[in-house]
Amino acid sequence: MPTRDAITEALRSVALPDGGNLVSRDVLRALTVEGDAVRFVLEAPDPEMARRMEPVREAAEAVVRALPGVGSVSVVLTAHGPAPKPPSLKIGQHPQSQAGPQKIAGVDRILAVGSGKGGVGKSTISSNLAVALARAGRRVGLLDADIYGPSQPRMMGVAKRPASPDGKTIIPLEAHGVTFMSIGLMLKEGEAVVWRGPMLMGALQQMLGQVAWGELDVLIVDLPPGTGDVQLTLCQKSHVTGALIVSTPQDVALLDARRAIDMFGKLKTPILGLIENMSTYVCPNCGHEAHIFGHGGVSAEAARLNVPFLGEIPLSLDVRLAGDTGTPVAAGDGLVAEAYRRLAERLIGGGMA
Numbered sequence: 001m002p003t004r005d006a007i008t009e010a011l012r013s014v015a016l017p018d019g020g021n022l023v024s025r026d027v028l029r030a031l032t033v034e035g036d037a038v039r040f041v042l043e044a045p046d047p048e049m050a051r052r053m054e055p056v057r058e059a060a061e062a063v064v065r066a067l068p069g070v071g072s073v074s075v076v077l078t079a080h081g082p083a084p085k086p087p088s089l090k091i092g093q094h095p096q097s098q099a100g101p102q103k104i105a106g107v108d109r110i111l112a113v114g115s116g117k118g119g120v121g122k123s124t125i126s127s128n129l130a131v132a133l134a135r136a137g138r139r140v141g142l143l144d145a146d147i148y149g150p151s152q153p154r155m156m157g158v159a160k161r162p163a164s165p166d167g168k169t170i171i172p173l174e175a176h177g178v179t180f181m182s183i184g185l186m187l188k189e190g191e192a193v194v195w196r197g198p199m200l201m202g203a204l205q206q207m208l209g210q211v212a213w214g215e216l217d218v219l220i221v222d223l224p225p226g227t228g229d230v231q232l233t234l235c236q237k238s239h240v241t242g243a244l245i246v247s248t249p250q251d252v253a254l255l256d257a258r259r260a261i262d263m264f265g266k267l268k269t270p271i272l273g274l275i276e277n278m279s280t281y282v283c284p285n286c287g288h289e290a291h292i293f294g295h296g297g298v299s300a301e302a303a304r305l306n307v308p309f310l311g312e313i314p315l316s317l318d319v320r321l322a323g324d325t326g327t328p329v330a331a332g333d334g335l336v337a338e339a340y341r342r343l344a345e346r347l348i349g350g351g352m353a
């Protein structure tokens with residue numbers, strides 16, 4: 001009967017195409033000797049190398065067969081597959097079918113922050129309100145669903161891509177006491193989103209269903225401006241507690257706000273109230289108060305539409321500067337932070353947050 005040592009020694013004489021021999025390169029595996037039958041495996045480092053090693057396999061078989069006492073020889077060539085890829089998360093997919101609106105496990109309330117037109121401060125209000133609610137002791141989540149112009153990563157000061165260890169669950173980020181997620185963080189910076197409606201809806205569904213939000217008293221959703229697919233999906237696919245509409249006192253902004261209110265009405269989402277942004281301007285030097293976009297327009301509109309008026313946020317340079325540096329003004333002190341504190345108190349008092 002051939003010995004293992006004799007077989008191994010014989011295999012030293014078989015060279016590999018890229019240098020060394022079968023033993024020195026450590027490709028010999030599972031050598032078994034049963035009677036006069038010898039079996040072993042040659043393991044190539046990769047499939048490409050395995051293809052080039054067929055002559056080597058034949059040579060190995062031949063040298064072993066030539067040994068005294070060897071009857072049959074069986075040599076199998078295998079290769080390490082490429083390393084398994086870590087699961088990768090794909091954002092933006094066709095929406096999955098879903099029966100009716102769903103609750104998000106662990107999330108008590110969903111507040112949608114909407115506006116009729118862009119630039120009225122909807123994202124600013126969303127992030128500051130989230131921070132103010134967190135400061136008041138609520139467990140708050142913030143979802144930036146403004147897929148076309150996500151601005152929350154900048155405003156909240158976090159811009160790293162959230163982890164997804166299993167390629168399914170997305171681990172949200174944390175900033176200023178708020179659990180936070182933005183679709184912008186799943187896209188490369190500057191990457192224009194050219195998704196059509198169904199892809200948008202799928203992406204939003206993923207944000208709602210796959211993010212590990214944990215236990216939240218309230219999830220604030222910063223919607224894109226206007227009345228489109230994202231609004232529709234949010235209200236149809238999840239139990240939205242209600243909508244907060246942001247407007248400036250300008251007539252045009254108010255007209256658009258009315259459209260947003262109409263849309264939420266059609267979707268049977270309750271309007272929890274109107275918020276006036278950029279209401280008064282208090283000069284930081286002399287304390288003079290100016291009403292740049294008019295004043296009281298939003299409150300009057302709320303009365304006309306019979307929806308609550310929730311409060312006003314002054315126009316202040318600090319708001320924009322804070323938004324640009326990633327620490328919302330509501331995280332600090334001062335006139336504007338105080339306005340947000342009152343707004344948060346109002347929502348908590350009314351059971352809305």
Ligand SMILES: Nc1ncnc2c1ncn2[C@@H]1O[C@H](COP(=O)(O)OP(=O)(O)OP(=O)(O)O)[C@@H](O)[C@H]1O
Nearest residue numbers: 118119120121122123124278314315316319320323
């Ligand atoms: N009260 C305020 N005082 C001063 N600047 C403000 C105030 N509110 C918002 N801004 C500034 O106005 C700009 C627009 O605000 P924001 O991005 O929040 O608007 P938006 O309604 O979310 O717009 P879009 O939906 O188009 O992104 C930002 O530069 C922001 O810093």
